[in-house]
Amino acid sequence: MPDVSSAPTQEPTDRLGRPLTDLRVSVTDRCNLRCTYCMPAELFGPDHAFLPRSELLSFEELTRLVRLAVGLGVRKVRLTGGEPLLRRDLADLVASLAALDGLDDLALTTNGLLLPTHATGLAEAGLTRVTVSLDALDEETFRAIGDTTASLAGVLAGIEAAQAAGLTPVKINTVLQRGVNDDQLEDLADFGRRTGTTVRFIEFMDVGTSNGWRREQVVPAAEVVERLAARWPLEPVTGDRPEEVADRYRYLDGGGEVGVIASVTRPFCRTCSRARLSAVGELFTCLFAAGGHDLRAPLRAGADDAELTERLAGLWGARADRASEQRATTGLTGERVEMSYIGG
Ligand code: SAM
Ligand code: SF4
Ligand code: SF4
Numbered sequence: 001m002p003d004v005s006s007a008p009t010q011e012p013t014d015r016l017g018r019p020l021t022d023l024r025v026s027v028t029d030r031c032n033l034r035c036t037y038c039m040p041a042e043l044f045g046p047d048h049a050f051l052p053r054s055e056l057l058s059f060e061e062l063t064r065l066v067r068l069a070v071g072l073g074v075r076k077v078r079l080t081g082g083e084p085l086l087r088r089d090l091a092d093l094v095a096s097l098a099a100l101d102g103l104d105d106l107a108l109t110t111n112g113l114l115l116p117t118h119a120t121g122l123a124e125a126g127l128t129r130v131t132v133s134l135d136a137l138d139e140e141t142f143r144a145i146g147d148t149t150a151s152l153a154g155v156l157a158g159i160e161a162a163q164a165a166g167l168t169p170v171k172i173n174t175v176l177q178r179g180v181n182d183d184q185l186e187d188l189a190d191f192g193r194r195t196g197t198t199v200r201f202i203e204f205m206d207v208g209t210s211n212g213w214r215r216e217q218v219v220p221a222a223e224v225v226e227r228l229a230a231r232w233p234l235e236p237v238t239g240d241r242p243e244e245v246a247d248r249y250r251y252l253d254g255g256g257e258v259g260v261i262a263s264v265t266r267p268f269c270r271t272c273s274r275a276r277l278s279a280v281g282e283l284f285t286c287l288f289a290a291g292g293h294d295l296r297a298p299l300r301a302g303a304d305d306a307e308l309t310e311r312l313a314g315l316w317g318a319r320a321d322r323a324s325e326q327r328a329t330t331g332l333t334g335e336r337v338e339m340s341y342i343g344g
Pocket of ligand 2: 031032033034035038039081082083111133340
C-alpha cells in the first residue's frame with residue numbers, strides 16, 4: 001500500500017484560504033450524562049437508537065484516517081464524543097495516535113466522571129492534555145444541567161486524577177446559559193485560580209436543532225470578561241496561533257489564565273482550520289453542517305492511501321463554510337448535526 005506520509009503531498013487550503021490543522025474525532029455517540037443543552041433526555045431517552053458498534057470506525061480505521069489527515073497538515077487531534085471515555089480500550093487508540101509522526105498535540109474532551117479510572121492509563125498511552133466540561137460548582141445546578149444523579153464530586157475527582165497523572169494544565173470548559181448557571185461564573189473562575197486549571201467560558205451555541213436555543217440565553221463573552229475583571233483585574237494574552245478559538249486573559253495578581261470563546265457574538269470562521277470526524281467516519285467541515293462526507297465507505301471498499309488522501313484534500317479544498325458569520329446576518333435555518341454526534 002502506498003504510504004502518503006512519505007509521498008510529497010501538498011497541504012490543501014479551502015476556498016477561503018484556510019489550512020487544515022486541527023481534527024476533532026468523535027469515538028462514540030453515547031454519553032453517561034444528558035446535559036439539557038446537548039442531549040435532552042426527552043430526545044435521547046431509553047428508546048433512542050445509538051449507533052451499533054459495527055458501524056463505528058475501528059481503532060485501525062481511525063488511526064489510518066488521522067495519519068492521512070496529518071499528511072495534509074493536521075497537527076492537533078482532540079478525541080471527543082458523546083462521552084469518549086465510554087469507548088472501550090480508548091487508551092489503545094491514544095497509543096496508536098500518539099505514535100504518529102507529525103502530530104504535535106493529542107487532547108481529549110470529557111465530562112470527567114470516568115477520569116479517576118482512566119487518567120493514568122491515558123497519560124501513559126501518550127495523551128497530551130485533557131479538557132473537562134464543568135458547568136456548575138453547585139451540586140443542584142450541576143445535576144439539573146447534566147440531568148443526572150451523578151455527583152459533582154465525581155467530576156472534581158476526575159480533574160484531580162488528570163492533574164495527578166500529569167495531564168496538565170487541565171482546561172475546564174463551561175457553557176454559560178443566562179438564568180441557568182450564569183450565577184456560577186465567579187465561583188468557577190475562582191476554582192480555576194485555586195486549582196491551577198484554565199477555565200474557558202463558552203457562549204451557548206445553536207448547534208443541532210434539539211436544544212431549544214434562544215439568543216437571550218447567551219451570556220456574551222464581553223460581559224463575562226467585564227464581570228471577571230471587576231473582581232480580578234485582567235490583561236489580554238496574545239497567542240501565537242491564529243486558529244486559537246479562545247480569547248485569553250491573565251489575572252494581574254498571578255492567579256493564572258482564563259479564557260472566553262465568543263462563538264456567537266464574535267465568530268472566528270475566518271481562521272477556522274478545524275475538521276470533525278464522526279464516530280462512523282463522516283467528515284464534517286463545519287460544526288453547523290447538515291451532514292458529513294462519508295469516508296468509511298471508501299475505506300471499507302479498499303481505497304488505498306492515495307485515494308483516501310485525495311478525497312480528504314478534495315473535501316477540504318471545496319469548503320466554504322462560515323456559518324457563525326452568516327448567523328450574525330441571516331440567522332441559521334434548516335437541519336444541523338447534533339453536538340453529541342460530532343463532539344463540539
Ligand atoms: N462529553 C464530553 C464533554 O462533555 O466534555 C465531550 C463531548 S461534548 C459535546 C463537548 C463540549 O461541547 C462540551 O464542553 C460541551 O459543554 C460543549 N457543548 C455541547 N453543546 C453545546 C452548545 N449547544 N453550545 C456550546 N457548547 C456546547
Ligand atoms: Fe454528554 Fe458532553 Fe453532551 Fe453533556 S455535553 S450530554 S457530557 S456529550
Ligand atoms: Fe468553523 Fe463553522 Fe464554527 Fe465558522 S461556524 S468557526 S466555519 S465550525
